[in-house]
Amino acid sequence: MHRRGAAAVALLLTGALLSGCSALHDLAAGSTTGDATPSPRTCLPPGADPDPSPAPAPTLDPNVATQIRKALAAVRALPAVDTVGESRSNAQSTYPDPERSYCQLVENHFSTDVTVTVSPEATPQQAGAVPSTMAKHLAWTGVSLSMTVPAGPGHVASVVHYNRTFDQSIPLETSTGVADGLQRIASTSGVTSVEASIPYTMRVEYGSLTVTVDPADETTLAAVRSVIDGTAFADTTLHGSFHNGAKP
Known part of the structure; x- marks a missing residue:
């Protein structure tokens, strides 16, 4: 009787351990640690595009979500910041299933776009504080910033991404150098719009600068080029009223 009882207990314990391992495996399979997460293992034929209709709602890892909340709160507290917005998106891609050669698996890439509008009277230091402050709280490439300085006395609106x-x-x-350059260009006679894009490397010269000028005659363009030469965008590729791909 004792041996049978011990055997029964051993079987029960073994079953419990196996169930626990299975549950842990299921939890691990469903966990996410970054901005790219696999969808349920549905077989997608090679060459087919993911169906966007069942795409999951954009969600973030809790640690990343906390970082973003803190970053946006810090930006809202900055002087000259008028509005702060946030939106999330999900872009899907596919990759070969290592276990099924006839299948592709879908991967989700969640990202967050932050939009900030500062006062038209914001100084370059105040505008530059926005990306610098965000960077103090974030450690994720899934966040992008678009910041607008609306038109004000003596300057047109400018946007930087x-x-x-x-x-x-x-x-x-x-970041202050970037904001100062945009302000100086936006204040130049003949300029009607200014928009800059800063790449993930933070190498301003590898970004782009779009400037529209009216009238777009050689004299006005030369005057604008002269201003650009004295800013952080001196070596940045120009677009807009200038020939696309032109260097100042």
Whole structure:
């Protein structure tokens, strides 16, 4: 009787351990640790595009979500910041199933876009503080920033995009230099719009600068080029009223 009882207990314990391992495996399979997460293992024929209709709602890892909340709260507290917005999106891609050669698996890439509008009277230091402050709280390339300085006395509106740059520190000197350059260009006679894009490397010269000028005659273009030469965008590729791909 004792042996049978011990055997029964051993079987029960073994079954419980196996069930626990299975549950842990299921939890691990469903966990996410970054901005790219696999969808349920549905077989997608090679060459087929993912059906966007069942795409999961954009969600973030809890640690990343906390970082973003803190970053946006810090930006809202900055002087000269008028509005702060946030939106999330999900882009899907496919990759070969290592276990089924006739299948592709779908991967989700969640990202967050932050939009900030500062006061038309914001100084370059105040505008530059926005990306630098965000970078202090973030360590994720899935965040991009679009910041607008509306038109004000003596200058047209300007927009700058920081594309997935927030896995690194952004020195205030660098971001202030970008904001100062945009302000100087936006204040130049003949300029009607200014928009810049800063790449994830934070190398301003590898970004782009779009400037529209009216009238777009050689004299006005030369005057605008002269201003650009004295800014952080001196070596940045120009677009707009200038020939696409032109260098100042």
